[in-house]
Amino acid sequence: MARYTEDELLQLKPEGDVPVNFDIESFKAVIDKVKEIQGLQEEEFQQFHRRRSSHHHGKPKIKHTKPKITTDSEGWSTFDNLARRKSVNTSGTLNGSDEDLAVKEPVVIAQETLKVKPNKNISSTKPADSRDIVADKATNNFNAFAALESDDDEE
């Protein structure tokens, strides 16, 4: 059996490059290509698929703004919940004359639930909304007494 120690084999190591019996350039090209693809995949993973590490960071910190409390001369403390708002016109600049108005509390509009029955007979002249009926009555009814009193008589 042919045996060689590590030292014996190292002594037989050539100094320079020796040609090999296969296409080394193709082999290296395959390896380079794989490395390139892996690099791109890693870059893509870092950009789009990286999950936040829960181990190191825990919950994200959310900064809550504390309500401003004002105390008057009599010692009453109240929440200053009137946010000072600045009105901005369409061009994006501050409207100086509106600055005082902006302090006003925003108008709260009561939301009423309106039940509207759909008009089953779409060809009907009846209005779908009952409020429209009242409006129509006010405008369409003919008051004969009112018509007798002309503006010219009053003058």
Added chain:
Amino acid sequence: MSVEEVTQKAQDLSIEQPSTVLSNEKEFQLKHPLNSKWTLWYTKPPVDKSESWSDLLRPVTSFETVEEFWAIHNAIPKPRYLPFKSDYHLFRNDIRPEWEDPTNAQGGKWTHQFWGKTPDIDDLWMRALLAVIGETIDEDDSEINGVVINIRKSAYKIAIWTKSADNKEALTNIGSKFKTVLKLGEDSQLEFLPHSTASEKHPQPSLVL
């Protein structure tokens, strides 16, 4: 026949002189034969889901002499340069580096995992190769089938594949020498895993050094 005639006849004899390094220094190429033919295999990392194991594992080249080994070793990229999920396998003759190969089926492997960055991994791999092709790690018989290095993101793994998995004495001798080759200290473990347990989820080593 006179003495002169015998001398003359002896001089006329054309005895073919064997070719030596002295006869032609330039053209003479002495090669050192190895005990076996060895085949280098490479596992290409998958870059496409359609690639199967058989597509990825390919023989690169074979050699039978020390000089051929050095030519190949110097030319191919070293383990540190290889992409992750690559493997180099050096196996005797035509043994495929797979558990299914009949020569491997009853065997196992001595393995050690080098975690993290291992600056001298190229040197350790070369030492493992020299120990295997020089047959110094296997004194009694041709128990060694091959040697493998796995390049992974978190670790390098070097393993030596054996023909059998039950010859405890022979395997322990091989393992002890392999541990020296890999420069492993007392605190580092070398594990022997039979291939029969390789498909298990958490295979337990049958021997530990």
